[in-house]
Amino acid sequence: MSRKSFRQAINEALAQEMRRDPRVILMGEDISGGSGAPGEQDAWGGPLGVTKGLHKEFGPGRVLDTPITESAFIGAAAGAAASGLRPVAELMFVDFMGVCFDQIFNQAAKFRYMFGGKAVTPLTIRTMYGAGFRAAAQHSQCLYPLFTHIPGLKCVIPSSPYEAKGLLIQAIRDDDPVIFFEHKVLYDMEEEVPDEPYTIPFGEANLVREGGDVTIVAIGRMVQMAKAAADMLAKEGIDCTIIDPRTTSPLDLDTILESVEETGRLVVVDEASPRCNMATDISAQVADHAFASLKAPIKMVSPPHTPVPFAAALEDLYVPNADKVAAAVRTVMGAPGRREAAE
Amino acid sequence: MTGTIHPITMPKWGLAMTEGLLAAWTAAEGARIEPGTEIVDIETSKITNALESQVAGTLRRRVAEEGQTLPVGALLGVVVEGEVAEAELDRFIAAFQAEAAAAAESAAPPPEPKIVQADGRAIRALVTGEGDGVPVVLIHGFGGDLNNWLFTQPSLTGRSVNSIDLPGHGGSGKDVGTGDLAALSSVVLAYMDAAGIARAHLVGHSLGGTVALSLALDAPDRVASATLIAPAGLGAEINGGYIDGFIGAQKRKDLKPHLEALFADPELVTRDLVEDVLKYKRLDGVDAALKAIAGQVFPGGRQAVSLRDRLGTAKVPLQVIWGTADAILPVAHADGLPAGIVVHRFDGKGHMVHMEAAAEVNRLIGDFIQGA
Numbered sequence: 001m002s003r004k005s006f007r008q009a010i011n012e013a014l015a016q017e018m019r020r021d022p023r024v025i026l027m028g029e030d031i032s033g034g035s036g037a038p039g040e041q042d043a044w045g046g047p048l049g050v051t052k053g054l055h056k057e058f059g060p061g062r063v064l065d066t067p068i069t070e071s072a073f074i075g076a077a078a079g080a081a082a083s084g085l086r087p088v089a090e091l092m093f094v095d096f097m098g099v100c101f102d103q104i105f106n107q108a109a110k111f112r113y114m115f116g117g118k119a120v121t122p123l124t125i126r127t128m129y130g131a132g133f134r135a136a137a138q139h140s141q142c143l144y145p146l147f148t149h150i151p152g153l154k155c156v157i158p159s160s161p162y163e164a165k166g167l168l169i170q171a172i173r174d175d176d177p178v179i180f181f182e183h184k185v186l187y188d189m190e191e192e193v194p195d196e197p198y199t200i201p202f203g204e205a206n207l208v209r210e211g212g213d214v215t216i217v218a219i220g221r222m223v224q225m226a227k228a229a230a231d232m233l234a235k236e237g238i239d240c241t242i243i244d245p246r247t248t249s250p251l252d253l254d255t256i257l258e259s260v261e262e263t264g265r266l267v268v269v270d271e272a273s274p275r276c277n278m279a280t281d282i283s284a285q286v287a288d289h290a291f292a293s294l295k296a297p298i299k300m301v302s303p304p305h306t307p308v309p310f311a312a313a314l315e316d317l318y319v320p321n322a323d324k325v326a327a328a329v330r331t332v333m334g335a336p337g338r339r340e341a342a343e
Numbered sequence: 344m345t346g347t348i349h350p351i352t353m354p355k356w357g358l359a360m361t362e363g364l365l366a367a368w369t370a371a372e373g374a375r376i377e378p379g380t381e382i383v384d385i386e387t388s389k390i391t392n393a394l395e396s397q398v399a400g401t402l403r404r405r406v407a408e409e410g411q412t413l414p415v416g417a418l419l420g421v422v423v424e425g426e427v428a429e430a431e432l433d434r435f436i437a438a439f440q441a442e443a444a445a446a447a448e449s450a451a452p453p454p455e456p457k458i459v460q461a462d463g464r465a466i467r468a469l470v471t472g473e474g475d476g477v478p479v480v481l482i483h484g485f486g487g488d489l490n491n492w493l494f495t496q497p498s499l500t501g502r503s504v505n506s507i508d509l510p511g512h513g514g515s516g517k518d519v520g521t522g523d524l525a526a527l528s529s530v531v532l533a534y535m536d537a538a539g540i541a542r543a544h545l546v547g548h549s550l551g552g553t554v555a556l557s558l559a560l561d562a563p564d565r566v567a568s569a570t571l572i573a574p575a576g577l578g579a580e581i582n583g584g585y586i587d588g589f590i591g592a593q594k595r596k597d598l599k600p601h602l603e604a605l606f607a608d609p610e611l612v613t614r615d616l617v618e619d620v621l622k623y624k625r626l627d628g629v630d631a632a633l634k635a636i637a638g639q640v641f642p643g644g645r646q647a648v649s650l651r652d653r654l655g656t657a658k659v660p661l662q663v664i665w666g667t668a669d670a671i672l673p674v675a676h677a678d679g680l681p682a683g684i685v686v687h688r689f690d691g692k693g694h695m696v697h698m699e700a701a702a703e704v705n706r707l708i709g710d711f712i713q714g715a
Binding site: 001 | 514593595596618627
């Protein structure tokens with residue numbers, strides 16, 4: 001056990017699974033750095049250094065630099081998965097998924113179902129998401145609701161280094177296509193991560209914190225915002241439960257419902273655009289299944305329905321933060337200003 | 344000044360503890376304190392426990408208030424033996440707190456567990472304490488790890504105290520070989536060889552109790568004494584539902600009720616405790632290791648190993664400690680043991696009696712080791 005960054009945790013998960021299983025290969029843009037060109041190989045290890053060192057250990061046969069053609073290499077990865085390999089494809093920014101939706105939505109996601117359960121597609125697509133990196137509207141989105149919408153895909157959104165390693169190993173060993181979302185701002189976050197390989201099962205939420213007054217469901221980076229808010233609120237005498245679903249598909253609705261039945265109050269924090277995101281989905285399901293337990297209207301904390309702004313001041317205003325989460329909790333607790341905050 | 348001032352400070356229970364919440368004072372100012380008197384209740388994210396006094400005297404000051412969260416080593420209160428003036432007490436408290444603040448600046452890092460290569464196996468061990476006394480080796484039970492001794496390890500002094508993770512457990516290698524009692528016992532001896540420990544006082548809990556007992560019987564020249572806490576190996580009965588449930592549980596909700604069965608007071612099973620066990624169970628190789636050991640030692644929900652008939656031949660001092668509310672191994676297994684084996688029963692305490700009645704169990708272990 002030692003302290004590792006989110007970046008190191010992912011690198012270690014990839015390395016350990018590649019050592020364990022020769023069928024695991026990596027594909028992506030610039031992941032081995034400089035293939036086919038003069039100069040140093042593996043200079044970067046991808047744009048944010050996540051795959052650094054893997055080309056050296058596993059060689060060009062298993063760490064494949066691809067052309068800047070997502071439609072081609074995601075399709076190739078799906079085909080490789082359907083024919084016996086366990087590819088981990090890196091799609092640099094989730095914002096670029098648009099050009100390979102057919103390969104993912106209509107091909108990889110459907111193979112098991114349309115071949116009568118006789119085909120498996122052990123494909124993992126790692127991708128960066130999220131705002132806060134001054135990367136503007138085309139490199140900052142949180143498109144996991146789109147993938148959660150498609151039956152046949154699994155969607156994983158780790159919130160910390162420990163979570164990232166265990167969930168990525170689980171993703172690589174899973175026989176279905178998994179979209180694995182890495183928030184750019186979390187790459188330098190550090191915590192204790194076991195040196196040994198381990199797996200965290202899909203569809204089991206993490207109970208991050210237990211408190212009796214309100215349930216906060218938070219996804220990915222937003223778990224950090226929820227924790228900061230809960231620390232602030234504890235000083236005001238408000239005790240929060242925080243649930244990190246870990247995977248949006250499958251979604252551990254049971255844990256959320258059981259908590260809401262105890263607390264009677266729900267705040268959902270989601271960095272994705274507010275229309276048809278995880279906050280609306282989880283709120284709707286709780287309203288459907290646990291309405292009688294609710295003591296207050298459900299509150300959703302999401303960004304405004306606008307492209308992610310490039311201007312730093314506007315981007316900072318755009319991303320949900322601890323103050324906004326705390327304000328939402330005070331609202332469902334019936335604190336003064338409820339009418340204004342409820343808008 | 345004719346009296347002695349004893350500071351009562353925030354204890355350190357376990358590797359992860361850096362601070363604790365003073366939940367409640369249980370002794371009043373002016374109260375007479377004996378060694379073992381409960382003074383305050385301390386809560387951490389992992390556990391709640393009563394802090395008992397090590398000293399005798401009068402509780403003269405409650406320095407810390409209920410609801411305060413304080414770092415390990417912070418002054419909670421002051422017990423005085425004999426006569427000490429109020430002004431003298433004020434000076435002591437001010438000086439102690441100034442010193443504590445300075446010490447916090449330059450504090451040595453807490454002891455960290457290390458990996459010891461023992462006969463080709465990686466064994467994780469936490470070594471604390473110093474002195475010339477015969478060392479102590481603490482051996483946890485099935486599915487446990489060295490953190491189970493968080494209350495015990497700091498209380499043993501005057502010698503090196505080694506808590507180890509058995510193969511397949513905690514931070515040790517997950518290969519358990521055949522997984523039978525002989526395999527586990529030989530690893531403890533290999534650890535002692537690697538650590539340069541010729542002879543040790545063994546303290547074993549549950550499955551670790553069987554390991555300690557088998558070594559006391561089969562390698563008496565290496566064992567100075569054995570304290571067996573709710574040990575396996577003294578009868579056929581065991582809660583097979585617990586063993587199967589612990590191995591099978593993948594999720595927090597499924598695991599929690601089984602962990603609650605370990606304690607008479609289920610409130611002691613916190614979110615963090617469940618999470619720590621889940622983190623262990625998720626490691627590659629743990630499931631196979633637990634199944635291998637259970638298959639050898641507890642096949643079909645019964646104990647395969649009984650050392651009861653050999654107790655009369657023991658050449659080293661043995662004591663047995665058991666909670667009467669143990670839901671895993673029946674306290675009745677402590678009945679009818681040969682004379683000469685001291686048996687201590689704790690009313691209303693569960694399988695984790697060394698955690699639920701920590702201060703008293705610690706005292707029994709300390710006294711037994713001194714006398715052996």
